[in-house]
Amino acid sequence: GESVGLHLPTLSVQEGDNSIINCAYSNSASDYFIWYKQESGKGPQFIIDIRSNMDKRQGQRVTVLLNKTVKHLSLQIAATQPGDSAVYFCAERNMNTGFQKLVFGTGTRLLVSP
Amino acid sequence: GAVVSQHPSWVICKSGTSVKIECRSLDFQATTMFWYRQFPKQSLMLMATSNEGSKATYEQGVEKDKFLINHASLTLSTLTVTSAHPEDSSFYICSAVLDRNSYNSPLHFGNGTRLTVT
Numbered sequence: 470g471e472s473v474g475l476h477l478p479t480l481s482v483q484e485g486d487n488s489i490i491n492c493a494y495s496n497s498a499s500d501y502f503i504w505y506k507q508e509s510g511k512g513p514q515f516i517i518d519i520r521s522n523m524d525k526r527q528g529q530r531v532t533v534l535l536n537k538t539v540k541h542l543s544l545q546i547a548a549t550q551p552g553d554s555a556v557y558f559c560a561e562r563n564m565n566t567g568f569q570k571l572v573f574g575t576g577t578r579l580l581v582s583p
Numbered sequence: 584g585a586v587v588s589q590h591p592s593w594v595i596c597k598s599g600t601s602v603k604i605e606c607r608s609l610d611f612q613a614t615t616m617f618w619y620r621q622f623p624k625q626s627l628m629l630m631a632t633s634n635e636g637s638k639a640t641y642e643q644g645v646e647k648d649k650f651l652i653n654h655a656s657l658t659l660s661t662l663t664v665t666s667a668h669p670e671d672s673s674f675y676i677c678s679a680v681l682d683r684n685s686y687n688s689p690l691h692f693g694n695g696t697r698l699t700v701t
Binding site: 510514515558 | 587617626627628629674676678689690692693694695697
């Protein structure tokens with residue numbers, strides 16, 4: 470079936486390093502992707518999104534890259550801070566299956582050491 | 584920014600009892616709300632889609648008679664876990680959207696409700 474998955478379950482970095490979190494998706498019809506940050510005991514927090522007609526989008530300290538050829542999505546966090554420690558999920562949406570109905574990936578835990 | 588509020592944030596109940604969880608959109612009218620369940624160290628799994636004024640649409644494998652959803656107004660959806668059992672213990676999260684068909688209408692998540700059934 471369709472799935473969105475991540476390569477690394479846990480990523481440990483030092484404060485100030487750049488972090489890269491990866492996500493693979495299998496549904497070629499996916500047309501919209503979102504990265505969420507989830508802190509312990511809280512709901513997902515929107516970080517950045519990208520549509521399938523783009524290959525890169527930048528925000529504040531974050532960049533999302535989309536490679537449709539290999540169905541790969543990544544989240545880059547520059548100058549990672551201890552406050553960035555959380556679980557990060559990619560999510561995909563396919564307008565053919567439903568508008569805001571999101572399929573979430575398995576998640577990557579980011580641990581930032583001071 | 585838009586805020587979605589869930590209540591309660593945590594609840595402990597005895598096996599066999601029912602628990603109601605509320606999801607409110609505080610500063611916008613949510614035509615659609617979504618209910619997710621998240622087990623420890625796992626991802627969010629969509630349970631059902633709740634549309635104001637109509638019956639909820641449940642995902643495959645989710646018992647509609649056990650997880651009752653009511654979306655009586657544009658700012659409130661409720662999820663009732665009936666006859667709860669320990670295996671229902673989970674983190675329940677709602678999200679809300681103004682226009683479900685628009686890319687420009689972002690999805691806002693609540694902070695979740697931790698349900699523990701003893």
